[in-house]
Amino acid sequence: MARIPAPERREALIDAALRVVARDGISHATTRAIVAEAGMSLASFHYAFASRDELIDELIRTVVERAENEVVPSLDPHLSVRERIEAGLLRYFGHLKARPSHEQAMLELTWYALRAPERHPLAVSQYARYREFAMAALQRATTDSGITWTLPLDQVAQVLVALTDGLTTTWLVDRDDEAALRYIGIAADTLSRLADAR
Amino acid sequence: MARIPAPERREALIDAALRVVARDGISHATTRAIVAEAGMSLASFHYAFASRDELIDELIRTVVERAENEVVPSLDPHLSVRERIEAGLLRYFGHLKARPSHEQAMLELTWYALRAPERHPLAVSQYARYREFAMAALQRATTDSGITWTLPLDQVAQVLVALTDGLTTTWLVDRDDEAALRYIGIAADTLSRLADAR
DNA sequence: GTGCGACTGGGACGATCGTCCCACTTTGAC
DNA sequence: GTCAAAGTGGGACGATCGTCCCAGTCGCAC
DSSP: OOOOOOHHHHHHHHHHHHHHHHHGGGGOOOHHHHHHHHTOOOOHHHHHOOOOHHHHHHHHHHHHHOOOOOOOOOOOOTSSSSHHHHHHHHHHHHHHOHHHHHHHHHHHHHHHHHHGGGGGHHHHHHHHHHHHHHOOOOOOTTTTEEEEESSOOOHHHHHHHHHHHHHHHHHHHHHHHHHHHHHHHHHHHHHHHEEEEO | OOOOOOHHHHHHHHHHHHHHHHHHHHOOOHHHHHHHHTOOOOOHHHOOOOOHHHHHHHHHHHHHHOOOOOOOOOTTTTTTHHHHHHHHHHHHHHHHHHHHHHHOOOOOOOHHHSGGGGGGHHHHHHHHHHHHHHHHHHHHHHHHTTTTSSSOOOHHHHHHHHHHHHHHHHHHOOHHHHHHHHHHHHHHHHHHHHEEEO
């Protein structure tokens, strides 16, 4: 095996771990499974990480950092705020359909973190990050429209996160595209009603 | 140990398993943990169940059957449809706050079922049952009000399930009561707007 | 080139997992 | 009372888990 400095190995192991979690679920993300995915030996694992828990914690932190803003509303000036929001939600839905196992992995990591009290803050910061993304998306949706929100932006963002969560969970279970599209339309209505022309 | 016929023992084991999952998470719901919770020996377990998988499957089926309709809207004739729906959501939220670990267990079981293809139907039927509850609740909310829905009732119910899911997940992470109450108000707005006076 | 620290591979540790076996006790039909 | 069937307890099986040890190999500063 090629000799790889520890920091790079940590990255490679985290990447491998995410692939394993997405493919097989976190319960199958054993040290051996992760090491096999990364093409390493067990010794290399424990040379880079003190324990499996340390890797999983680092994995959660990493996916939270890496998470991209998938809900990017359209900026087309011809569109209404509602249409911009709907465009953003549709973009997220496209991403969800393209990589369902990735979103499922993210949620599994949330539940995993939620089970151990000392890991709870990881889940909280994960959702704080989602809220940031939501805020940015909402701000973008009202840019150059002369429209403001009837609630503080972070509160609207909280609603958007919850709406997105509901979409993700129910679609992952039912895989009902038509229901998802209906829901997106209704969610866009709901959010745009929280915006008010001055 | 008292001698208990196998069918009763199956019930007792399922009850014990649900308690373990709610308290410690499904990853800690090992045969030994379940057996200890039920105060039995391992032999009794495998006398009642062929395998742990059989018990978990039966557990999911049982909680889906047992699940009670927590979203029961008010029937107070003085209330508007929107207020009735909000009352129902508030009732569910009260239940969620009173037994968060139970709701967390239900969701963990969903994700568990979602991981194995042969168990996927269990998750689907779980959400089908939620949809039934939602339909009953929505029907109740418009009783004697001369109001109908602008969408087929089962489609409105799908929206309610997704809205409730979003509420549950985000509250379990953030434990933000105020945000939950705001969200409930907005969700009630959203749903009542799908109802139309004839 | 030498030497030291960084890195690797393989094998092994004890703990815990799901499952099973078998001798034993109790129950209920006859 | 007899006896087959039902139910029980304890201990053991092989597999797999996270972790660790240790001898060995490589890269790099000097």
